[in-house]
Amino acid sequence: MREAKPPPPQDFPPTPRTRVKRLGYRACYDRETVYGILDAGLVCHVGYVIDGQPYVTPTAYWRDGDRVYWHGSSASRMLRRLKEGVPVCFTVAHLDGLVLARSGFHSSINYRSVMAFGTAEPVTGEVAKLAALEAFSERITPGRWAEQRAPTKQELKATLVMSLELEEVAAKVRDGPPADDEEDYALDVWAGVVPVRRVIDPPEDDPRLIPGIAAPDYLGAVKID
Amino acid sequence: MREAKPPPPQDFPPTPRTRVKRLGYRACYDRETVYGILDAGLVCHVGYVIDGQPYVTPTAYWRDGDRVYWHGSSASRMLRRLKEGVPVCFTVAHLDGLVLARSGFHSSINYRSVMAFGTAEPVTGEVAKLAALEAFSERITPGRWAEQRAPTKQELKATLVMSLELEEVAAKVRDGPPADDEEDYALDVWAGVVPVRRVIDPPEDDPRLIPGIAAPDYLGAVKID
Numbered sequence: 004m005r006e007a008k009p010p011p012p013q014d015f016p017p018t019p020r021t022r023v024k025r026l027g028y029r030a031c032y033d034r035e036t037v038y039g040i041l042d043a044g045l046v047c048h049v050g051y052v053i054d055g056q057p058y059v060t061p062t063a064y065w066r067d068g069d070r071v072y073w074h075g076s077s078a079s080r081m082l083r084r085l086k087e088g089v090p091v092c093f094t095v096a097h098l099d100g101l102v103l104a105r106s107g108f109h110s111s112i113n114y115r116s117v118m119a120f121g122t123a124e125p126v127t128g129e130v131a132k133l134a135a136l137e138a139f140s141e142r143i144t145p146g147r148w149a150e151q152r153a154p155t156k157q158e159l160k161a162t163l164v165m166s167l168e169l170e171e172v173a174a175k176v177r178d179g180p181p182a183d184d185e186e187d188y189a190l191d192v193w194a195g196v197v198p199v200r201r202v203i204d205p206p207e208d209d210p211r212l213i214p215g216i217a218a219p220d221y222l223g224a225v226k227i228d
Numbered sequence: 229m230r231e232a233k234p235p236p237p238q239d240f241p242p243t244p245r246t247r248v249k250r251l252g253y254r255a256c257y258d259r260e261t262v263y264g265i266l267d268a269g270l271v272c273h274v275g276y277v278i279d280g281q282p283y284v285t286p287t288a289y290w291r292d293g294d295r296v297y298w299h300g301s302s303a304s305r306m307l308r309r310l311k312e313g314v315p316v317c318f319t320v321a322h323l324d325g326l327v328l329a330r331s332g333f334h335s336s337i338n339y340r341s342v343m344a345f346g347t348a349e350p351v352t353g354e355v356a357k358l359a360a361l362e363a364f365s366e367r368i369t370p371g372r373w374a375e376q377r378a379p380t381k382q383e384l385k386a387t388l389v390m391s392l393e394l395e396e397v398a399a400k401v402r403d404g405p406p407a408d409d410e411e412d413y414a415l416d417v418w419a420g421v422v423p424v425r426r427v428i429d430p431p432e433d434d435p436r437l438i439p440g441i442a443a444p445d446y447l448g449a450v451k452i453d
Contacts, residue, residue: 060343063337090282101368106376195431196432201323206422209421225422
């Protein structure tokens with residue numbers, strides 16, 4: 004791929020870990036791109052190490068300001084480990100399409116990804132935890148937090164919320180058509196992009212829903228890449 | 229979530245790393261479930277460790293028999309590291325829906341995920357490499373391998389193909405409606421599932437496509453969860 008791009012701003016100065024070494028023109032270190040990719044998704048993959056063994060756990064996340072958050076049970080292996088303050092790699096990737104070039108070698112994928120490094124920290128204190136969980140709920144289903152049954156003290160205790168400062172972070176993006184070897188453009192083979200995207204289907208009522216309760220309007224606005 | 233399930237077969241005996249400790253009823257160790265989840269996806273997240281730092285790289289993968297494969301440039305940081313034979317965690321996760329319970333605490337996500345541990349090995353030899361790349365191509369776009377320009381010796385050399393034996397592996401699945409606290413079912417709040425899925429849009433011709441070349445039929449059969 005050889006598409007030319009103007010040099011983007013570097014809000015997040017690249018470090019040895021975040022500098023994209025291969026296909027560096029796909030890298031973005033600006034806040035707008037990084038936050039745009041993060042705010043479009045729901046599931047991240049968190050990498051951490053226990054006794055030299057890497058673990059990669061998929062989990063829901065959200066962003067608030069210069070931090071990303073995820074949560075889970077206080078009893079989970081991942082979160083018990085992370086609250087010790089270990090290095091993590093936080094990765095989000097959205098698949099946008101198959102790029103079918105005239106050769107397999109130049110075939111590719113259109114995607115938007117973010118990789119962040121740092122030490123995850125637990126969110127402590129009931130007030131901060133509640134605020135974080137509310138931000139998560141409102142990101143996905145704005146308005147629902149006030150409708151649903153509020154967390155109990157016991158539930159809050161059983162919930163660990165982790166956060167990672169967005170400091171050492173980079174995005175990598177590929178879009179557009181294939182970039183074939185010049186001589187391959189003459190070949191008699193189809194080439195192009197097969198776009199892939201996520202859709203939200205109509206909500207399905209809980210079988211035990213009280214008759215007459217309609218699906219709320221905010222469900223129509225849910226969008227996840 | 230308290231849905232009852234019959235005990236599934238354990239084709240992959242759980243190890244300390246793959247035994248699902250929390251919500252163990254969501255775990256599956258049978259080949260049919262694990263392979264079904266793997267065969268439905270395109271992008272995995274590979275975790276590995278360099279100098280104690282975890283890295284999580286999203287990349288395309290495919291399965292062939294009892295192995296998963298991924299590939300990339302021989303120059304990539306991930307692949308250079310992996311061909312030394314280091315421990316990896318290979319994770320695939322498909323998002324199927326938002327589970328909106330009457331409380332935030334019981335709200336969840338419907339998903340299918342697989343986590344595999346082991347040591348990734350490079351596929352060596354031109355014949356084996358070609359066979360692996362053909363399997364990848366045919367998994368996504370059956371019939372295209374014979375149409376497109378074949379890999380050159382130089383391209384093959386520049387491509388590293390890695391594989392991981394599926395041996396220490398587990399799946400985790402959540403589906404179905406929310407499972408609220410019994411007393412919350414009386415609350416006047418909507419609950420249910422918002423289904424999420426991936427769709428494939430109509431193919432977009434390469435701007436430099438030779439006029440008259442139609443998009444091939446196999447594009448209509450592409451499916452990626």
